[in-house]
Amino acid sequence: MIDEYERAFRSEPVHKLASLPRDTINGILIRRGIAAENLEEVTSLLATVGSPLTAEQVITYSFERHNDRTAPFGVGRFGNGNDYPVYYSAIEEETCIEEVRYHARESFKAMQSRALPYPRFYQFVTSAFNGLTLTLCGHEGTHPELVSADESGYPFCQSLARQALTQGISAFHAPSARRDEGVCVPVFIQQALSNHRSGCFVMFAARNGQIEHQKVGD
Numbered sequence: 001m002i003d004e005y006e007r008a009f010r011s012e013p014v015h016k017l018a019s020l021p022r023d024t025i026n027g028i029l030i031r032r033g034i035a036a037e038n039l040e041e042v043t044s045l046l047a048t049v050g051s052p053l054t055a056e057q058v059i060t061y062s063f064e065r066h067n068d069r070t071a072p073f074g075v076g077r078f079g080n081g082n083d084y085p086v087y088y089s090a091i092e093e094e095t096c097i098e099e100v101r102y103h104a105r106e107s108f109k110a111m112q113s114r115a116l117p118y119p120r121f122y123q124f125v126t127s128a129f130n131g132l133t134l135t136l137c138g139h140e141g142t143h144p145e146l147v148s149a150d151e152s153g154y155p156f157c158q159s160l161a162r163q164a165l166t167q168g169i170s171a172f173h174a175p176s177a178r179r180d181e182g183v184c185v186p187v188f189i190q191q192a193l194s195n196h197r198s199g200c201f202v203m204f205a206a207r208n209g210q211i212e213h214q215k216v217g218d
Contacts, residue, residue: 095182131170
């Protein structure tokens with residue numbers, strides 16, 4: 001099935017917007033008595049100091065097997081969570097932001113309802129990708145599963161990933177289901193990523209009933 005897609009060796013930067021552990025900043029401040037209404041200002045200042053996770057830790061965590069979870073690798077469009085890890089990255093930072101908006105939608109709804117009274121922080125991690133890719137972009141008309149709005153398209157995409165792994169393919173260039181013309185790069189081989197570096201933070205906060213985002217410490 002994957003023979004219809006173009007293969008290309010690529011060397012390019014890829015980005016991931018990694019979630020910071022909720023307890024690292026906000027939980028500690030609340031326990032220390034910082035009022036919820038002041039959290040946004042305080043955490044914005046703290047975010048400029050440094051991340052509790054290094055870029056290397058983000059990469060390693062994504063590829064590690066976590067046997068204390070039902071799905072040791074996490075379930076996503078290209079991974080069933082049991083057989084192999086997937087590092088979800090993208091070519092554009094804007095695509096990372098829109099992907100987070102979708103996948104963290106339950107947390108964001110809680111922020112809008114004030115059930116979660118403080119903002120969420122993420123950090124960009126950039127790596128150099130070098131490896132053989134399969135180009136899925138441009139095939140979403142023939143295979144709408146590639147950009148399905150829900151999980152109905154996941155089995156098709158996961159079958160592509162399983163085949164790709166048997167043929168030495170390190171990653172896909174896949175169309176984003178959350179941003180028009182955005183390119184996602186699900187990476188299957190950790191060794192295809194190098195030169196990891198941490199970038200700026202992005203804060204998502206509820207304002208006037210909407211979830212807004214802004215870069216912090218850029």
